[in-house]
Amino acid sequence: MDRLIRCLAYGGKVSVTLISSSELVEKARVTHDLTPTTTAALGRLLTIGELIGAGLKNDKESFTIQVKGDGPIGNCVCVVNYGLKIKGYVQNPLVELPLKENGKIDVGGAVGRNGFINVIKDMGMKEPYVGVTPIVTGEIAEDFVRFFAESEQQPSVVSLGVLVDKDGVKSSGGYLVTLMPDADEDVISRLEENLNKVPPISSMLEKNASLEEIAEIVTGDSNIFVLEGEDVPKFVCDCNRERFERGLISLGKEELKNVLKTDNKIETVCNFCGKKYVFNKDDIEKLMM
Template sequence: MGYILRAIDKSEQIKISVAITTDVVQEASTIHNTSKTASAALGRVLTAAAIMGSWQKNEKDSLTITINGNGPSGRVVATCKNDGFVKGFMTNPSADLPVRESDGKLDVSGIIGQGDMTIVMDVGLKKPYSGTVNLVTGEIAEDLAAYFLQSDQIPSAVGLGVLVDTDYSIKAAGGFIIQLMPGAEDEQIDKLEENLSKLDGITSLIEKCNGDGEKILEILMEGFDVKILEKRDVFYRCDCSREKVIDAIVSIGPEEIENILVEDKKADVTCHFCNAHYHFDEDDLQDMLDKAKEINS
């Protein structure tokens, strides 16, 4: 379990969210058997999705971040509902690269490559909101800041990080998003930039504060009068089920199901998010075919 703190400064011109997601990223790493660099990439996207998911108003609202890069990781996806449940996957979780010679850090931008980032928000309307921006660096945090500026015209500071131990376990993971509202004064901006310039990195800050989000918030917002609005738990959890998979198969229509029956006489489906496996025999497929015919009659 992780958690997110949402806060605002006294003038209500600066909004900030701080996330501690070490356990969440560890669960994802265990499920997907990720390499060190893949853990960092997937963990950053999961943390971003968890933070942005906490901004949604209704429990069933959801947000999905998809990174489409041309690097060895392939597609990276994370989705979070307003209930605090986040899940994700990447096409090639074993993708890895040597640490960067320039700074000795995991080469997240290298395995992501060039491409774009799409964010979809489903708030119960007929058509979900979708926005896409080109990747700026592939480091995720900078790309997300570019998205906020281009899509929402909101200047933002974003920090996302995952520290992976020598045994591939997750030592620290988390992040923050700070956003300036219209009317933010130059003095506030200068002070905020000064605070951020002192940081060694978000994972170093998490370790320094022993995973205490409130202490991290104090350091990020030193010199500001800040009010915490909410503390929300975050879990890595997939909501797939046999019933949902059946509905998905039924939705492909009678003709496709009949082809599966004739050619394979069975169907096996594995969930991308949690690796749960679902097997359907000939009788199961016949039931789904009957249901599909009834729906399409």
């Protein structure tokens, strides 16, 4: 089962959030019929989305994260709601690129550069908070390190890994290491030295290491303190018919009348889960009242 834990290392000077996301990324792959390349790209985005979403305080808050470079995959989007419920999609799910020379999936090539990361935090108030930074490599992890540094003034380390082939997701996970304001040079250099020799998270998870063990390996601190009470991360869509009704109403009566001249129904599809909502003539006429 997928898990997310938050813990503190070096007596609270370093915070680490870790996730194993194999099941939710596999669900995204099946839902959108993704290729290995687009599974890796969306999988990394969903994994960082959950790591960021772990900071949500209540069910009125949500994050919408968009990565849009100039590569063939197009727009990549995820929305994470309170309780680690995440949904997401990529614009062109069928993109498949050859492996890079080092044998890794070419996520950077699929996402491209010359673009932006947008993070919109909706706190249930009128004006959502928006953070924007340019894409660095399109490999997702590096791009979010820059996002945290520039938009949040928060030095961090991000590692995201998705092991996938044509048969499905073998393992997926990630971690976000954040330095607390009281992290001193000694802690920082010990952490840096340690991070240089840490194996990829996807291979640690594939060997069935627990998140607690990985937290110790990543930080180099064998006395980590695990914070209690995290939800189970899940790939799940919260769409419903009413939401699409509101969308149709917002088109205006004239537009709806025009549609009824040529068609006797409107079919809408949820980008996030592929669910179809069909509105027949009677339904549409009711919306116009």
